[in-house]
Amino acid sequence: MTDITANVVVSMPSQLFTMARSFKAVANGKIYIGKIDTDPTNPENQIQVYVENEDGSHVPVSQPIIINAAGYPVYNGQIAKFVTVQGHSMAVYDAYGTQQFYYPNILSMTRTSSGMS
Incomplete structure (x- = not known):
C-alpha cells in the first residue's frame, strides 16, 4: 500500500x-x-469578509x-463560503x-457565549 498524505478535511464549505x-x-x-478581541458589531472594528467562489475567486x-x-x-x-485573510472575532445574533x-479570537477557538463563560 502506498503512503498517503491526507491533508484536506472532508467538510461542508458552509457551516x-x-x-x-x-x-x-x-x-x-x-x-x-x-478584529481580534474587539466588538465586531462596531463598524470601526469590522474587517473585510469575502465570498469564495467555486473558481477560487473572492468577492x-x-x-x-x-x-x-x-x-x-x-x-x-x-448559501456561500465566507472567508477572511486574517484571524478575527465573530459575533452571532x-x-x-x-x-x-x-x-474573541476564532483562531484560538476560545468561546464566550451570551450568558455563558
Whole structure:
C-alpha cells in the first residue's frame, strides 16, 4: 500500500449556525466579523469578509452576513463560503438581536457565549 498524505478535511464549505441553548437554527440571524478581541458589531472594528467562489475567486461582502431560515450564511440569498485573510472575532445574533455567540479570537477557538463563560 502506498503512503498517503491526507491533508484536506472532508467538510461542508458552509457551516450551520445553531442557537446557544438549543439545537435549532439561528434563523434569520446575523454574523459580524471584526478584529481580534474587539466588538465586531462596531463598524470601526469590522474587517473585510469575502465570498469564495467555486473558481477560487473572492468577492468582498458587506456586514452583517445574513443567516437564512435554515441556519446557513447566505450571500444574495444563496448559501456561500465566507472567508477572511486574517484571524478575527465573530459575533452571532439571532433574529431578535440577542447575541448567541461571541468568539474573541476564532483562531484560538476560545468561546464566550451570551450568558455563558
